[in-house]
Amino acid sequence: xxxxxxxxxxxxxxxxxxxxxxxxxxxxxxxxxxxxxxxxxxxxxxxxxxxxxxxxxxxxxxxxxxxxxxxxxxxxxxxxxxxxxxxxxxxxxxxxxxxxxxxxxxxxxxxxxxxxxxxxxxxxxxxxxxxxxxxxxxxxxxxxxxxxxxxxxxxxxxxxxxxxxxxxxxxxxxxxxxxxxxxxxxxxxxxxxxxxxxxxxxxxxxxxxxxxxxxxxxxxxxxxxxxxxxxxxxxxxxxxxxxxxxxxxxxxxxxxxxxxxxxxxxxxxxxxxxxxxxxxxxxxxxxxxxxxxxxxxxxxxxxxxxxxxxxxxxxxxxxxxxxxxxxxxxxxxxxxxxxxxxxxxxxxxxxxxxxxxxxxxxxxxxxxxxxxxxxxxxxxxxxxxxxxxxxxxxxxxxxxxxx
Numbered sequence: 001x002x003x004x005x006x007x008x009x010x011x012x013x014x015x016x017x018x019x020x021x022x023x024x025x026x027x028x029x030x031x032x033x034x035x036x037x038x039x040x041x042x043x044x045x046x047x048x049x050x051x052x053x054x055x056x057x058x059x060x061x062x063x064x065x066x067x068x069x070x071x072x073x074x075x076x077x078x079x080x081x082x083x084x085x086x087x088x089x090x091x092x093x094x095x096x097x098x099x100x101x102x103x104x105x106x107x108x109x110x111x112x113x114x115x116x117x118x119x120x121x122x123x124x125x126x127x128x129x130x131x132x133x134x135x136x137x138x139x140x141x142x143x144x145x146x147x148x149x150x151x152x153x154x155x156x157x158x159x160x161x162x163x164x165x166x167x168x169x170x171x172x173x174x175x176x177x178x179x180x181x182x183x184x185x186x187x188x189x190x191x192x193x194x195x196x197x198x199x200x201x202x203x204x205x206x207x208x209x210x211x212x213x214x215x216x217x218x219x220x221x222x223x224x225x226x227x228x229x230x231x232x233x234x235x236x237x238x239x240x241x242x243x244x245x246x247x248x249x250x251x252x253x254x255x256x257x258x259x260x261x262x263x264x265x266x267x268x269x270x271x272x273x274x275x276x277x278x279x280x281x282x283x284x285x286x287x288x289x290x291x292x293x294x295x296x297x298x299x300x301x302x303x304x305x306x307x308x309x310x311x312x313x314x315x316x317x318x319x320x321x322x323x324x325x326x327x328x329x330x331x332x333x334x335x336x337x338x339x340x341x342x343x344x345x346x347x348x349x350x351x352x353x354x355x356x357x358x359x360x361x362x363x364x365x366x367x368x369x370x371x372x373x374x375x376x377x378x379x380x381x382x383x384x385x386x387x388x389x390x391x392x393x394x395x396x397x398x399x400x401x402x403x
Contacts, residue, residue: 064401066136071328071366072143073136073394081135081336081393083351089125092353095317096334099355102313104332106400129353133334133395140366147367149339149350151386152323152360154308154375155221157211158234159204165229167205169212172198174242174295184245186291191284203239203298209287210273213252215239216294219360220308222301222375239296240308247291249361255289268384292361307374310358318374323358328366331356334395337369340388350388367392 064075078084100111110132119125139145160167175197178184185194204223206212215221219241224234253267261275276283307316310323312331322335329335333356338349354371363370367390373379 064134064136066396067141068329069327070141070325072139072141073396074139076135076137076393078130078135080137082338082391083349084336085123085126087122087126087351087353089122089129089353090119092320092334092355093119093125095320095355095357098314098317099312099332099357102332104330106397107332109399110397129334129395132398134398134401135336136394136396138328138335138367138392138394145367145391147365147369147390147392149337149369149371149386149388149390150362151371151373151383152218153373153379153383155211155215155218155380156376157206157215157221157223159206159223159225160229161204161225161227163205164226166207167229169206169209170198170202171204171206171212171215171223171239172295173201173203173297175201178243178245178295182246184247184293186245186247186288187293188288188291190245190293191288201295203296208273209283210269210276213287213290214269215296216244216292217249219294220296222304236301236304238299238301238308240299242295242297244295244361245291245293247293249292250290252286252290255286269380270384307372310372312357314357316357316372317355318372318379319352320354321357321372322354323360323363323370323372324356325364325366325368326359328368329356329392329394331359335369336393336395338391 066073096114100107100114103111113132117128119128137145158167159171175184177197185197190198204225206215221239223237223239225237226234251267253262253272256262256272256275257264257267261279262271276286279286307318307321310316310321310331311326322337324331324333324335335354335356336351337354338351341348341350354369356369358370358372360370369390369392371383371386373382373386
């Protein structure tokens with residue numbers, strides 16, 4: 001693209017859909033940067049694309065390849081990103097600036113440029129990204145390009161400070177000896193013979209043990225703390241992840257499917273909740289089948305429009321932040337994703353610009369992401385429906401790739 005810099009600047013100023021299409025066409029004949037080892041934690045090479053995949057407009061040629069711990073990145077033309085230029089790209093800009101508060105290695109210069117830039121609309125943001133970033137197809141070390149996209153959200157729950165009425169399920173802060181014993185005690189032990197270890201660490205009380213499990217799986221949540229049972233207002237606080245007992249996560253939905261209690265495709269949170277309420281004698285045993293126990297710390301909720309902090313240490317943006325396997329994709333990386341229709345209402349795929357800003361114990365693999373939907377009931381419903389085939393492209397600063 002450096003060979004077309006003058007035309008680029010002119011098109012960037014225009015900021016039109018025609019400019020994007022023109023740049024896509026120009027990209028098919030633009031040479032890739034040389035194979036240098038600029039990206040910390042990665043190795044580079046320039047073999048022929050082993051998958052044989054190339055765009056119709058781009059002849060097969062040597063491609064820059066970045067080798068990461070659990071993935072391989074293969075440089076591609078912008079024209080190879082399905083649906084590129086059709087997203088509401090301006091919605092990414094706040095998430096990108098959030099990520100730049102703690103930039104990934106190789107992103108400092110681009111983040112400095114972003115702080116001074118002010119692209120106004122979707123076209124201008126798209127063109128700015130094309131000017132400064134190089135697209136890479138993310139695949140497994142073996143060349144697999146398809147993975148899985150799931151969704152998560154921030155629960156909003158009612159709670160009390162002390163056990164009141166039905167509010168008897170405690171949410172705990174991390175015990176002081178958590179790091180001294182790994183793994184720590186299991187969920188069954190902490191709710192049974194070892195429960196005294198958590199005495200005095202109660203942050204709040206919920207009225208449903210499944211709500212505690214949902215809170216622990218999502219890793220954060222908002223509590224409306226009621227001063228009495230009839231309190232309709234309460235005060236909102238946020239619970240942030242503070243650690244876990246180092247036991248593996250086990251899905252209770254999967255367990256109920258294996259037992260024949262639920263059919264495949266029906267293990268949504270409403271269905272699981274309904275089953276537990278209809279089978280109270282088995283509820284505790286089913287919940288104990290997931291030995292992982294998560295601890296929290298309380299934070300003020302100063303602005304209800306700001307999401308929880310992800311593993312990158314910056315607030316998550318609904319619809320624009322994803323959790324990834326950091327062995328495949330560093331925090332702070334811009335991504336283009338393509339997945340199946342999350343609403344299952346048609347054939348239109350989800351194609352979107354997002355930022356890698358979080359992780360999770362179940363988010364492992366080269367082409368794997370968890371899509372942050374936001375908070376509340378709508379976000380819960382959307383996240384619960386999402387389990388789609390996924391393809392990913394990493395967008396990485398061109399200047400960090402060498403001259």
